[in-house]
Amino acid sequence: MPIRDDDIIRIDVPELNRLESAFLPEIFRGFGTTFRHFFTSFGQGKTSRTIQYPEERREDYHPEDGGMEIRNFRGVHRLNRDEDGRVKCVACMMCPTLCPANCIHIEAAESPWDDREKYPKKFEIDELRCIFCGMCEEACPVDAIELTPVYDVVGRSRQEMIFDKEKLLNVYDVTIEQKPM
Ligand code: SF4
Ligand code: SF4
Structure with a gap:
């Protein structure tokens, strides 16, 4: 025209x-x-x-000071535990299916417990591929995966930044008091 x-x-x-x-x-x-x-x-x-990071940190970015109340970012993942200390994940595969960065890898196995059919024998997140979109925590039907306020995680190799199940459960242990966004 x-x-x-x-x-x-x-x-x-x-x-x-x-x-x-x-x-x-x-x-x-x-x-x-x-x-x-x-x-x-x-x-x-x-x-x-x-500011002179890491000696100085912004208080509103500092989870220990309660800064997560007003934070507007997503930090590293954690895998939550249930009240018996077991991994909460039921290996439903929702999060790896939805993840746009294709950075979650789960191997499901028959659960050793009576209250669920499956559990994740292997659970890995490549934190370097992740774009921290939060889709995984939105998708999870049992609130097993969450993004924490922890942003200063470092590794000396790519392999170190692939968080396995133990590491993700450990993030839960150290961030248990911190409410995700
Ligand atoms: S935050 Fe987004 S990109 Fe990262 S693991 Fe979850 S769904 Fe994938
Ligand atoms: S969505 Fe939740 S329950 Fe399902 S595989 Fe992911 S973490 Fe596990």
């Missing part, structure tokens, strides 16, 4: 004077902003949000 003339908006480029052509006013304005931030980054009235 041809474009009609009245659909076209013509813009006249304003003429620059000699000073503006050299971009000098904008350069000085940019320096002004840089210096203002430089001088307001210190002392009482500091406006900078830069």
Whole structure:
């Protein structure tokens, strides 16, 4: 379909004077902003949000201080335990089926307990592939998998960042008091 003339908006480029052509006013304005931030980054009235991590942490990102109440991010996963200390997961395969990053791998086996048919013999999450979308915890019918407020997990190899069942249960043990988002 041809474009009609009245659909076209013509813009006249304003003429620059000699000073503006050299971009000098904008350069000085940019320096002004840089210096203002430089001088307001210190002392009482500091406006900078830069902190010396890991010695300093933002309190609203700090789960131990109750910061998770207002956090707006998802941290590393945990596998929850039931009241008897067993893994809560019933190996229904909902989370690996829904996971958009395909980073959950479960091997189901016949449960050794009478109250469920299956349990995860093997449960692994590749934390480096995960995009922390939260779909797994949304999908879980028994609240077995959750994303915690813990964000500073590191590993020295890719393999270390593949969290197995024991590691995920251990995250639960150390974050048991922290309510996920
Ligand atoms: S948070 Fe999203 S990407 Fe990560 S394991 Fe869960 S479903 Fe997959
Ligand atoms: S959705 Fe929940 S119960 Fe199902 S496999 Fe995942 S963690 Fe286990």
